[in-house]
Structure formats: C-alpha cells, structure tokens
Amino acid sequence: MTVASGIVTLLTDFGQREPFVGVMKGVMLGRHPGLTFVDLMHDVPAHDIAFASFWLGNAAPWFPPGTVHLCVVDPGVGTNRRALVAECGEQWFVAPDNGVLSAALAEGGARVYNATVPEGASRTFHGRDVFAPLAADLAGESKRPGDVGPIFEDWARISHPVAARNGERIRGVVMVVDHFGNLISNIRLASGARGRVRVGAAGLPTLDLTFCQSYSEAGLGAALVNAWGLLEIAVARGRAGDVLGFGVGAWIEIEFD
Amino acid sequence: MTVASGIVTLLTDFGQREPFVGVMKGVMLGRHPGLTFVDLMHDVPAHDIAFASFWLGNAAPWFPPGTVHLCVVDPGVGTNRRALVAECGEQWFVAPDNGVLSAALAEGGARVYNATVPEGASRTFHGRDVFAPLAADLAGESKRPGDVGPIFEDWARISHPVAARNGERIRGVVMVVDHFGNLISNIRLASGARGRVRVGAAGLPTLDLTFCQSYSEAGLGAALVNAWGLLEIAVARGRAGDVLGFGVGAWIEIEFD
Amino acid sequence: MTVASGIVTLLTDFGQREPFVGVMKGVMLGRHPGLTFVDLMHDVPAHDIAFASFWLGNAAPWFPPGTVHLCVVDPGVGTNRRALVAECGEQWFVAPDNGVLSAALAEGGARVYNATVPEGASRTFHGRDVFAPLAADLAGESKRPGDVGPIFEDWARISHPVAARNGERIRGVVMVVDHFGNLISNIRLASGARGRVRVGAAGLPTLDLTFCQSYSEAGLGAALVNAWGLLEIAVARGRAGDVLGFGVGAWIEIEFD
Numbered sequence: 001m002t003v004a005s006g007i008v009t010l011l012t013d014f015g016q017r018e019p020f021v022g023v024m025k026g027v028m029l030g031r032h033p034g035l036t037f038v039d040l041m042h043d044v045p046a047h048d049i050a051f052a053s054f055w056l057g058n059a060a061p062w063f064p065p066g067t068v069h070l071c072v073v074d075p076g077v078g079t080n081r082r083a084l085v086a087e088c089g090e091q092w093f094v095a096p097d098n099g100v101l102s103a104a105l106a107e108g109g110a111r112v113y114n115a116t117v118p119e120g121a122s123r124t125f126h127g128r129d130v131f132a133p134l135a136a137d138l139a140g141e142s143k144r145p146g147d148v149g150p151i152f153e154d155w156a157r158i159s160h161p162v163a164a165r166n167g168e169r170i171r172g173v174v175m176v177v178d179h180f181g182n183l184i185s186n187i188r189l190a191s192g193a194r195g196r197v198r199v200g201a202a203g204l205p206t207l208d209l210t211f212c213q214s215y216s217e218a219g220l221g222a223a224l225v226n227a228w229g230l231l232e233i234a235v236a237r238g239r240a241g242d243v244l245g246f247g248v249g250a251w252i253e254i255e256f257d
Numbered sequence: 258m259t260v261a262s263g264i265v266t267l268l269t270d271f272g273q274r275e276p277f278v279g280v281m282k283g284v285m286l287g288r289h290p291g292l293t294f295v296d297l298m299h300d301v302p303a304h305d306i307a308f309a310s311f312w313l314g315n316a317a318p319w320f321p322p323g324t325v326h327l328c329v330v331d332p333g334v335g336t337n338r339r340a341l342v343a344e345c346g347e348q349w350f351v352a353p354d355n356g357v358l359s360a361a362l363a364e365g366g367a368r369v370y371n372a373t374v375p376e377g378a379s380r381t382f383h384g385r386d387v388f389a390p391l392a393a394d395l396a397g398e399s400k401r402p403g404d405v406g407p408i409f410e411d412w413a414r415i416s417h418p419v420a421a422r423n424g425e426r427i428r429g430v431v432m433v434v435d436h437f438g439n440l441i442s443n444i445r446l447a448s449g450a451r452g453r454v455r456v457g458a459a460g461l462p463t464l465d466l467t468f469c470q471s472y473s474e475a476g477l478g479a480a481l482v483n484a485w486g487l488l489e490i491a492v493a494r495g496r497a498g499d500v501l502g503f504g505v506g507a508w509i510e511i512e513f514d
Numbered sequence: 515m516t517v518a519s520g521i522v523t524l525l526t527d528f529g530q531r532e533p534f535v536g537v538m539k540g541v542m543l544g545r546h547p548g549l550t551f552v553d554l555m556h557d558v559p560a561h562d563i564a565f566a567s568f569w570l571g572n573a574a575p576w577f578p579p580g581t582v583h584l585c586v587v588d589p590g591v592g593t594n595r596r597a598l599v600a601e602c603g604e605q606w607f608v609a610p611d612n613g614v615l616s617a618a619l620a621e622g623g624a625r626v627y628n629a630t631v632p633e634g635a636s637r638t639f640h641g642r643d644v645f646a647p648l649a650a651d652l653a654g655e656s657k658r659p660g661d662v663g664p665i666f667e668d669w670a671r672i673s674h675p676v677a678a679r680n681g682e683r684i685r686g687v688v689m690v691v692d693h694f695g696n697l698i699s700n701i702r703l704a705s706g707a708r709g710r711v712r713v714g715a716a717g718l719p720t721l722d723l724t725f726c727q728s729y730s731e732a733g734l735g736a737a738l739v740n741a742w743g744l745l746e747i748a749v750a751r752g753r754a755g756d757v758l759g760f761g762v763g764a765w766i767e768i769e770f771d
Contacts, residue, residue, distance in 0.1 A: 276555050
C-alpha cells in the first residue's frame, strides 16, 4: 500500500499575478501544517487542458511514491463536472474531471474516485474550496483515495495525438514548443535511435534532418531523443521553432536505417 | 494568545528575474531554519501599493492563525517612513508604513507597532535588512509583535474606493482585471444575489448584464459573485476585459430585483 | 567543518512554463525528503552564463553555512563539459563547468571537484539526472563535496568586467538593468561614498549625476550605493534605464571629492 509522501505538487493555469496559488497553499497548511509543496507550473495557457495533461504525464513519475499532484486547469468550475481523485502507479492525483489527467493515467491500471464537493464551496474557485482540501487530506494521511467517494470508470479523457508506426517508419506531430524553442514531439524512442527525420507543415517546405545526441551538436537543426524519451527538434544555442519555422501540429516522420 | 504557525507568506513587487525574494528567504532561514514559505505574489506592478493591498486583504484570512505576511512594496525604502508590524484577527503582518496593509487591517481591531530599523541596514533593500529579519523572528517565535517597538495609531492608510448603497442600488467600481481577464469589483455580495447589472465607463456605451452562477454560464458577459464575495464580470472561456472593453475604474451598478 | 543546512537554492534558465524545475525538486525529495528549497531565479535569459554568475555571486553569501546552490544554466549539456561541485567560504555549489560560478568563487579559496556523471544520465537534462542528485546528496549529508570526484584547478572562468581605479577616479560599466529599471554597475563602494558621477555610451550624450542615499531622493537620475555594495543609477519611482537611455555596457566614471 502506497504511503503518503507529504508532498503536494501544484499545476494550474492561474498565473502568478494574483495570490490564487498561495491561498490554496494556505488552505492546505491549515489542514496539515507539515506538507511540502512543489510548484510544477502555473503559466499553463488559460484553460489549455491538453498542454497541462502533456506535462503532468511527463513530470509525475519523477516524484516519490505517495505524492499528490494537485492539478487545477478548470474551465468548468462551478458546473456539474465531477471532482476526481485518482491513483495510478504510486502517484496520486486530484483534479477536475475534464481530461487533464489523460496522459498521467494513460498507462492503465488507474483507480479513479468521484469526490464529493463539500457544502458551501464557491462556484468559482474549486482549487481553494474543493481540490486543495482533498490534496491536503491525502498528503497528510487523514484520507485515503478510496475515502473521497465512489470509484467510477467513465472519467473524461482527451485524445492526445498518437504517433503511428508503419514498418520502418514512425509518424508523429509536434506537441509543444518549450521555453528554449525546442519542438517536442509525441514520438517515443529509445535513446540510441538512428535514421532520417523529415519535418513538415502546410505551406512550408519539408525539412530533412539527421539525429544528434546533444543540443550542442544540433547545429542549424537536428533531431534528438530528449530526457522524456521523446523525439525533439533542436537548434544549437537557438530557438528551433523560430529558426525552422515550425510549431505545434507540424508533422515529423522518421525512417529508420 | 495567537501562536506562530511558522509560516511566512511573501508579497512583493520584486519580480522574479533577480534573486531578491530568494535572498530574503536565505536571511530568514539563517535566523530560523524550520520556517515554511508561501509566495503570494511577486509580480505586483512596481510601487503599486493599492494592488498589493487589495490582494493581501483577500488572501490573508485563508492562512492558519499566527501566519506572518511579509509585504514589501516599498517605494519609500531608505527614507524615514516607518517599518511596521501589525496583528489583526489572528494574522500578523510586516510591511513598510505606506498603506499597503489598508485592506488587510480594514476590519478594525488591529494593533500596529513601529518597528525599530536595525543599525547598518542598507538604504535600498529593507526587504532583506529590516522586514525579513522581523518576519523570521515573529514566525520563529523569538519575538512577539509587541516586542518590536511601540504601538501607534496613525499608520498610513490608502482609501480604496468603497461601493455605495442607495436603497435597492449599489454602485461600485472595477478594482482589478485578473489573470483570466475577469473584472473584479469592490461590491461585496452574498452568493445568491440577483438583480440587474450595468457597467460603464467614460466614452463607452453602458452595458446591461444579468447574474449567473459560474464562469461557464457567463456567455458573452455576465455578473457573478466570486470566491472572495465580490461581484465580478466574466465571459465564458474568454477575457471579459478584452471582450467588453472595460478595465480598472469602470463603474458597476446593481439594481436588486 | 561546514555542516549541511538542508537548504538547496535553485538558479536556472528553465523559465516557468514547463515543469523542469519541479521535476528536479521531485528527484531531490526522492533522495532526501526533508530538504528545503529556495528558488533564486529561473528566468535567466537562455544560456546567459554571465547574468547567472553575477547574481549568484551576490546572492549566495546571504544563505546559512552549508547551503547548496544548484545552478543549471547549461548550454553544453550532454557534451564532455565537466560537472562540478565547489565549496567556497561556507557555501556549496553544484553546476556545469562553464564559468557560471565565476563570481561566486571569485574571492579565492574555493575547492572544486570534478563530479562523476552517472551511467544512464540523459544527454539533454543534466539538471535532473546529474546536478539534482548531487545537490540532494550534499544537502542531505549522504555525501561531502570531496566525495563526488577528484579536486581540480582549471575549472572554467568567465571574465566579468572589472572596475578600474586610477587615483581619485573609478571607471566601470553597467552590468545589469534590474526589474525596477535600475542600472547596476560593477563598481564596489562603501556606502558613504561621495563624488561626481558620469555615465556614457556610444552615440549618447554623457550624463553628469550626483550621489544620493535612497531611491526616493534620486529625482530624475542619481547614483547610490545599493544593498550589494555596488554603484547603481536610479530614478525616483521611474525606470532609470528607460528614462536615461542607458543599458548594459554603458560606462560609469566616478571622481571622488
């Protein structure tokens, strides 16, 4: 049985100009003073469930077992969308039921619970009134995931685009352009991968690239397998997105040697 | 008697491009290693005391009793403006005496102390040299609020605009436009409020709105009572400020049914 | 012998739009649950080693002895650049060997170790796979600096511009423009300094300024000795960089009275 680590990560689209995230932490500390908080990200584009899901799925496995991931990207706050608590592997999640856990729970084997919304919760800030209390109680071991409400199966999924393999070819798409301008795809590869890479998008000439091993070797554009096991297009000391002109949704095709 | 929670919140206009906030935490940890920090916000527009006061007043009550709120928006640093420590309700505050605690202390009953500025403090960074040590000593229980200096009454207040009630009407103004573009007013309402809402500003046509209960129901513009108990104008999945063209200072009038 | 404080500061150019910093914290908490994290800054311009070095050098001395400063500005990640652990004064540092510790170690007396890169580390995220584990092990006292690898001398330095003294004159340059628009120079002065100050840059008329003691007295432009002991040009309640037209690299000359 997974034991709570006492750690709560926070992932929201609240930005950092108002004290919304801080107030959630205040509420949690009021319930359990000894919690440890780790901010994952708060500058998710407003209401961008897919972006939040993508990164939460990549980040969660790096935390100790029994960590609670509190994820509040919640355009449906105050409607009858459910509040959920999930366990998957040894990680726990607290989030609105809108698909934001799709990537984190994609491996299968998740147990998802329909959490009761407390009386008197506001209709505009469930992060503070619903999700923070749930996260604190799980992380502080005053509740187990199964205590919050009935298990259920039909929780919301969004369909992240999936890379398709066809013999010696894989075709995928750019999922995000990161802070450094690198183009991160949905193509999962082992780190020794070799082959020819083509990148394209409507209205742009197709680009032929080779693999390299590190950003420094990427020159004016190359593919590499990044630290998340995903194919990424980079430019040495430059912003690949800007230099090459591609962005989210561009297709990438690999033909293995 | 309120006991220190060991929590220090931080609210500044220091931004996050330099290590100013981190250095304040380093100074505090040097005095009391076990403190818990919660960042409230650091992207307050430079020197914007009113914005800081508004949000501090809304955020502070959500923290456990004996929390120290360290607020450094301090255009008068290094002059003879006082440094103050305040207790109000069960929350403690450390700030320059420039009005930034106006909203937090508005309820009345505050006790405010004129804290001694230590010898050798710099003239440009009292956050590090004056306020952080005070906050650490309060949070770490090596000082009580009354230990820092004499109590006094004429601490600085700024006058936040106050909504005016006239029979079945209330008239207020937009105080801030938040990260999601929502227009947050100074009109405090119970959550079941109903009535007609008008919004206006010089040079713009007046807009008639109705109340809704959640952001999803706001359509192309509606009023709701937000999680701080304030009337707010929102647009479903959009930025009300941009869509409707109103900003800080626009007037809002409610006529109850 | 310095004892670990259990504090890890983090300074990166990762920005805050992805969970890169959070994942480093997750890895560290997996090795040592009780660590305390302080974010120094994460919005270092991408790959700007000089900017990171400047602020790390100013910030580190304000932390308790035995603090680990984890600094990941690492354009050479995945190449054969070394990973290093350093002790200087009573502060510890973990960073790539690219000069980013130049200012922090400038005082002399540093002991620098060439840390072994673990098998299986990714080639694109040594912050997570190399530096975070090192920092956690030092802060959690499962390793001492000398345990990570052999001591060595020829670690990378960058040459920050140094102010030059010539009789009663000092000439330096603007190193950074801070969040408030203040122009921070490399001229180190005692806080009572007096004299005439001139600022200039190619293509701009030279400006004559006097000293003041606090930002409020800076009027339309004055010099003061800031909280880091550096000469700084400020404008009262304004952005000196914008108002005066000078930026990084502008020269500043003081002639003492």
